[in-house]
Amino acid sequence: MDRYDLLYDLYDSFDTDSLRDHQRFVDVFPPVDSRVALEEYQEIDAELESRKGEIRESFAYGETLCEVAAHATREEAFTALDLLTKHGRGVNALVLDVDETLRSAGGTDNEIPRETLHYLTELHENGLPLVICTGQTLENVKGFAIQGLGSELVHSSTVSIVYEAGTGVFTPGHGTDTKKLLYERLDERMQEVFYGVRSRVLPEAPDEIREGCHLQGNEFNVTLKPNAETGSPKAAAIIDHALCYLIDLLGTVIAEGTDSEHGSEWARAFYAAADPEIRGVLEHRDRLPERDPEEVPTALSDVFERIDVAYYEADAAEVGSLELNKVVGVEAAFEVLGIEDPFALVMGDSKSDLRVMEWVADGRGIAAAPEHASRAVLDHVIRTDELVFDRGEAAAILRIVYALNRLATLG
Template sequence: MEKYDQLYHLYQTTDTETLRAYQEFVDLFPPLRSTVALDQWDAVRAELDERKTAISEEFPTTGETYAELAARLTREEAFTALDLYSKYDRRVNVLVLDVDETLRSAGDTDNEIPRSTLHLLTQFHEQGVPIVVVTGQTLENVKGFMIQGLGNEVVSSGNMSIVFETGNAVFTPGHGSDTKRLLYERLDPEIVAVFDAVRGRVLSDAPESVVHGCHLQGNEFNVTLKPNAEVGSEAAAEVIDEAVCHLCALVGRAVADAVGESIDDPAALARTYFARDPELARVFAEAGVSADADLEAAPEAVLDILERIDVGYYEADAVELVSLELDKATGVREAFDVLGIDDPFGIVMGDSKSDLRVMEWVAEADAGISAAPEHASQAVLDHVRAHDDLVYEPGEASSVLHIVYGLNLLAELDERRS
C-alpha cells in the first residue's frame, strides 16, 4: 500500500493542475526566436523545475518519479496507472495503435493527431519503446502523415513498424530484407486469383452510378471502394450500398471461376453467404437483390474460398474485399517478429472489429492491455470494459498514453530498487 499512500499524499498536497500546465507549456511550446517568447519559456521552465525539485525533496527515494507523475498525469490517471501496474506487475514494452478514430478523431480534432499525443509518442520512442501503427490505410498515406507528425527520424529509426491495409503487409524501415513483408504473397493461388479478378472488374463492370460515385483505393491487395461524396453523407450511403451489392456479385463470379465450378447464379450465392452479416442482409433486402440461394447445395470448393474471405461494409464510408487469413493481429505478430519483441506486453488502442482481433489475441496470450474511444464499436467497448475499462473521450488518446507512461514510471521505480 506504500505507493497508494504516497500517491494519495502527493495529489492531496500538491497543485498538480498548475504543474501539468507548466509541463505542457514547456513540452508543446518550445522557445521561439522572439526574445519575449524565449523569456516566457525560460520563466515557466524555471518554475516547473522548482516545483519538481520540491516534490523530489519531499520523497527522498522516489521523488523524481513522483514529480514526473505529478507533472504529466491527473490524479485519476495516476491511480489508474498504479492499479494496472499492481495487476500486471510489468511495464508496457510496445505501443500498438490504430489511427483513424483512435489517435485522431474527425469530430473533435479536425482529423489530425493532437500535438499532445504526438509528443507522448516521441517520448516513448526516446525511451526505446517500439511503436506499431496498425491501419486499414495504404502505406503511402499512413507513412506520409506519420512522418509529418513524428518526423522521418522516428519513422525510419528501425524501432517503428507500420501494419497497413488491415494486416496485408508490414513495413519496418531499417531491417534489410525484412523492411517490407508482403503477407498476401503467402496466400493460396485461388485466393489471389479471386482478388485479382475482382480488382480488375470492380469498376469496369460496375453500374454507371458506382463508376461515377466511387473510386478504387490504391491498396496493394485489398479491393476497397470509397465514395466520391463526403463520407457519412446521404449520397455516400446510397452509392456504398449499391457498391456492396455489385462487389458481392463480382466475388461470386470470381470464386466460381477460380475453382472451375459452374453455378446458375454465383452472385446470389455470394450475397447469400455474406448476408449472414445483418448489416449486409439489410442492404441486400432494401436493394431488392437476391440473397436466398441454397448454400447447402453449393459446391464445397466454392464454400471453402468464401469461408476464407470477407466483405467489409462500412455504411456511407467504404466497402472492401479482404482475406480472413490476413488481419491486424497477424500483421502485429509479424511486426513483433521483425522488431525482435519476444515477450510483448503492449497497449492496444483501436475502435473497430479489426482492432478487436488484436485485443483478443493479447488478452489470450497475456501480452498486453487494451483501450478504445467511447465511440468504438460495441464489441470493442464490451471487450475493453470487461478487462481494464480504458475507455476515453474522442480525441483524448493522450489520456491513455499518459496512464501507460505512468505505469512504466512505476515499474522503473521498482526496477531501480531491485
C-alpha cells in the first residue's frame, strides 16, 4: 500500500477530528491547580492514548500514522504528502518572520498564539533548528523569544536570531560566533553614509517628524517609527512624511561626499523609479521631482544602488543596505548552526522575506505566507507550493511540516 492509500485508509477509517481535539487539548492545556481540571486532563489524555492505540494496531506504520492524524487535518496531511512527493525530503530548519506572520495585530492581539508556540517547541525538540528572521532589534526579539519559547530553548545552541533584516546574527552557545555583526563587513564609505544619516536624522528633522516619530534602537539600519498607533491614519500620515524626509536626507548625505548637486532630488527620482509604493507616496505629497532617473549622476547612483529604502505603510520608513538582507543573515545563521544542506520552511509576509523565499526555491526549501502578505510574496508562494494560511494561523503550516517530516520516515 503506497503512502497516499495509507492516508486515505487512515482518515476514512478513524474519527481523526476527535483525535486532534484530544491532542490539542493535551498540548495546549494551561497549568492549573484545580484537582477537577487535572482529572479532566488525565481522562482526555487516557482517551487520546486509547485512540492512538487503535491506529497503531491497524497499520504497519501505526506509530507514525497515529501521530500524523493526531496533529494534521486530512487536507494538511495530504498537502504534506504532496510536498514530500514533489521535493523528496523533509524540512530540516525553520526560518520564521514574526510580525504579521507568527503573530498579527489584527488576528492574534499581537501575541504568538499558544498553539503556534507549542508546535515551534515540538518541532525544535524533534531536531529542527529555529532561525527567527526579523527586522526588529536584537533586544526586542530576544525578549519575546524567551518569553514565548523559554530561556532554555532559546539558549539551546540550535536557535539563531537574524535581526534588523540581516545586519546581525545572534546564536547563543557558539563562543566567538555567538554574535556576528554583518554590517562590519561593509566598506568604509558605506558605513560612513549610514552613520551620517543616523546622526542627523532626528536633529535635522522638521518638528512634525521629531514629535511624531521615534528612531528605532537599531545597531545599524535607520528606521523611523510612528509614535501613533501602528496602522492608524495618524501613523500613516507621519510615516509618509518621514519617508520623504528620509530619502531627502539620504541623498544629501551621499551628495556631500561627491561633487554632485541636488542629492535629495536625485534620491527621490531614483527610489521612485525603483519602488511604485515609494513613487505613490512622493506623488501624493507632491514631492516627485522633474528629473530623469536615467540621468542620476554616477557618483550618486553607484551608492543608491547599494542602499534599500523601505516603506511600510503606517508602520515604518527605513534605510538599509542591500548587501545586508535576510538572505545574508540566514546564510550566516546556517553556517553557525552547521546546516550544510538546508531544506528550510520560510514563513514571512514582506518583500524582505521574499528574498529568502526566492533563495530557498532553488532546492533549499519551501515558502509559506499569511493571506494578508504583500502581493509579490503571495504571488511567489502560490506559484511554488501554495502554502497560504489565514491571519494568525501559522500553526496550520507547522502542522503540515510536522506531518511532512513524519511521513518522510515511511519506507
